[in-house]
Amino acid sequence: MTVSNTFNNSSKLLLLLVAAFPLTGLAAASLDFVIGDVQAVSAAGGTRSLGKGGRIVAGDTVRVGDGRAQLRFDDGAMVSLQPNTDFRIDDYQFSGQQDGKERGFFSLLRGGLRTLTGLVGKVNKGNYKVTTSVATIGIRGTEYTLTYLDSETVVIATGEGAIEVCNGSGCTVLVSGDSAVVEGPKAAPKRVDFRPQLRPAQPGEQLLPQFSSSEFRNQDGSLLLNGNQLTSGAGYALAWAHGVNGGLAPNASTVFGSSSQLIVASNSNGTFYGQTLGESASADGVIGWGRWATGTSVVVPPASGGGPLANFHYVVGRETALSQLSALSGITATYQLIGYTTPTASTGSSTGPVTGTLTASFGAATMNVSMALQVPYSNVNYAINASTGTVPVSSTFTWASGSTGAGFFSGPNASHAGASYNNYVGGNNISGTAAFKR
Numbered sequence: 323m324t325v326s327n328t329f330n331n332s333s334k335l336l337l338l339l340v341a342a343f344p345l346t347g348l349a350a351a352s353l354d355f356v357i358g359d360v361q362a363v364s365a366a367g368g369t370r371s372l373g374k375g376g377r378i379v380a381g382d383t384v385r386v387g388d389g390r391a392q393l394r395f396d397d398g399a400m401v402s403l404q405p406n407t408d409f410r411i412d413d414y415q416f417s418g419q420q421d422g423k424e425r426g427f428f429s430l431l432r433g434g435l436r437t438l439t440g441l442v443g444k445v446n447k448g449n450y451k452v453t454t455s456v457a458t459i460g461i462r463g464t465e466y467t468l469t470y471l472d473s474e475t476v477v478i479a480t481g482e483g484a485i486e487v488c489n490g491s492g493c494t495v496l497v498s499g500d501s502a503v504v505e506g507p508k509a510a511p512k513r514v515d516f517r518p519q520l521r522p523a524q525p526g527e528q529l530l531p532q533f534s535s536s537e538f539r540n541q542d543g544s545l546l547l548n549g550n551q552l553t554s555g556a557g558y559a560l561a562w563a564h565g566v567n568g569g570l571a572p573n574a575s576t577v578f579g580s581s582s583q584l585i586v587a588s589n590s591n592g593t594f595y596g597q598t599l600g601e602s603a604s605a606d607g608v609i610g611w612g613r614w615a616t617g618t619s620v621v622v623p624p625a626s627g628g629g630p631l632a633n634f635h636y637v638v639g640r641e642t643a644l645s646q647l648s649a650l651s652g653i654t655a656t657y658q659l660i661g662y663t664t665p666t667a668s669t670g671s672s673t674g675p676v677t678g679t680l681t682a683s684f685g686a687a688t689m690n691v692s693m694a695l696q697v698p699y700s701n702v703n704y705a706i707n708a709s710t711g712t713v714p715v716s717s718t719f720t721w722a723s724g725s726t727g728a729g730f731f732s733g734p735n736a737s738h739a740g741a742s743y744n745n746y747v748g749g750n751n752i753s754g755t756a757a758f759k760r
Contacts, residue, residue, distance in 0.1 A: 350377075350380050351378050351394055351395040351396065351411070351414075352378075352393070353373065353376045353393060354374070354393070354400070355374055355390075355392050356372055356373050356374050356376070356391050357391070358387060359387035359388060360387070360389055360391045361385045363385055364382055365382070380415075381411065383408055383410040383431070384407075384410075386406065386433065389405060390404060393409075395414070395416070395426070395442075396416045396418070397424065398441055399442065400438045400440075401436075401437045402435060403435050404433055404554060404555060406556060409428065409431070409435060410431060411426075412453075413425060413426070413427040414427070422446065424449060425449040425450070426442040426443065426450050427451055428451070428453070429452070429453045430452055430470070431455075433469070434470060434554060436468075437452075437465065437466060439461050443460075447460060448460070452468065454468070454476050455474060455507065456489055456504045456509070457487050457488060458488045459478070460486040461483065464483025464498075465480075465481035466483075466485050467481070471577070471593060472575060472589075474505065474506050475503065475506070477514075477577060477586060478503075479500070479501040480496045480497060480498055480499065480500050480501070483498060484496065487504065489504065489509070490507050491509060491510035494510065500513065501513065503586075503595070514595060514597070551578075551604070551607055552607060552639075554577045554578050556576075558576045558587065558638055558639065558640055559571070559572050559574065559638070559639060559717065560594070560638045561638075561728045561740050561741055561755060562637075562755070563634075563742040563753035564632075564634045565751075566746075567726065568726040568728065568753065569726075569727070569728055570718055570729075570730070570742075571587055571589050571591065572718045572730070573590070573641075575589070576588075582602065583596075583599055583612055584612060584636055584638055592619060592620050594631070595618045595619070596614040597614065597616045598617075599613075599615065601613050605661060605738070605759065606733070606737075608640070608737065608738045609639035611635075611636065611661050611740065611757045613633060613635045613663045613755075614633075615632070635663045635666070635754050635755040637663075637741065637742060637757050639732030641718065641731070642717045642731040642733060642735070642736045644715065644716070646734065646735050647684065647716070647736055648687075649735070650736060651684055651686045652684065653683075654682070654683040654684070655682050655736070657738075657739050657758030657760045658679060659677060659679065662757065663755045663756075665753060665754035666754070667750035667751055667752045674703075676698070677695070677696045678693065678694050678706075678756070680693045680694075680741060680756075680758045682736070684715065685715075688713060688715060689712075689713060689719075690709070690712050691710045691719055691739075692707070692708065692709040692710070693721075693729070693741055693743070695707075697752060700750075704747045706743050706745050706747070706752070707725070709721065709724055710722055711723065717732075718730040725744060727741060727742035729742070737760060738757065738758060738759050739758040739759075739760075740755065740756070741755065741756055741758070742754070
């Protein structure tokens with residue numbers, strides 16, 4: 323069942339319930355801040371725009387487009403919603419005191435959230451839950467993060483306290499510092515070593531749920547965004563190199579840590595999970611690169627492969643829109659190297675800095691991309707060249723000659739590019755990734 327189908331079917335059910343038990347009088351929360359396109363969809367299907375200070379009630383779905391929102395519930399709970407998120411208030415009651423009648427039942431239909439829970443559920447734990455397509459989250463007084471990787475996979479990380487994750491496999495408790503991935507409504511949570519990080523509270527500052535260290539606040543409480551950080555979400559391309567292989571994962575959903583390090587990347591073909599980070603960096607809030615010393619992969623269908631990863635190189639960025647690439651017709655752009663992962667091979671690693679460029683020639687409906695790198699290895703400077711040949715205009719590409727690997731354009735008007743390579747030179751198979759800017 324897809325998230326969208328879940329939303330449609332649940333909305334129909336709520337409409338019937340509202341006819342018998344009107345919810346419009348039950349206030350639930352106000353908006354601490356709103357950035358970008360944020361709307362409320364009522365149980366009856368009506369929509370209204372939300373701004374700072376706006377109120378939502380039981381039955382509303384808060385729909386965040388290309389923006390962010392933070393909700394402050396009447397019991398003191400806070401919920402921070404990341405871009406492309408639908409969060410529904412199924413049932414909420416709080417009279418201003420803990421009288422045993424308080425409750426908060428919610429559904430995360432897509433996207434992701436971070437929350438600090440309030441008074442609801444502190445006395446009666448059964449009076450609080452967040453439902454997803456694959457599991458239900460209960461609390462024991464906590465802060466946690468919950469994010470969809472796809473319609474049937476969520477990743478959960480507990481910050482403080484404990485949560486209980488329940489589905490067809492039973493219930494699992496995740497205490498402070500625990501993280502897990504749930505890959506279906508009957509799959510037991512799989513514990514993982516990584517977790518998204520919260521920015522520590524500054525002196526005199528109230529800790530607010532946030533998705534990365536790029537988010538901080540003015541004195542008036544308004545949110546600032548640091549453009550140098552990558553944000554978790556959909557629409558990313560991932561070029562990678564590992565062992566003797568290199569490839570591309572387009573249209574991927576990602577989870578990043580507080581320093582823009584990639585933690586998870588997932589698309590319809592499978593999922594990469596980072597476990598031990600070897601190195602990472604990012605630039606301009608547009609592109610990031612790094613190497614997992616260890617990780618795992620799960621492919622679709624599972625019988626076709628997957629397994630442990632060692633020295634998994636990646637470069638990742640949001641794909642440039644095809645319309646913006648088409649507008650570059652007649653332009654030949656030279657991209658300068660701005661970052662790279664330390665190349666590795668079976669016998670060791672690079673002994674010096676990588677240098678080089680990437681060139682893209684855009685036509686009316688075609689493009690030709692080539693990369694030329696100088697990679698020092700074992701005191702020898704090896705030339706690594708790769709080319710797509712003339713191919714249709716696309717935000718992503720694979721090398722047709724010279725190297726196994728792939729690449730993509732990222733940022734407004736293809737301001738950046740990323741590429742992976744895997745070459746057999748000097749008796750060794752050398753792997754790495756590179757990030758470029760024009």
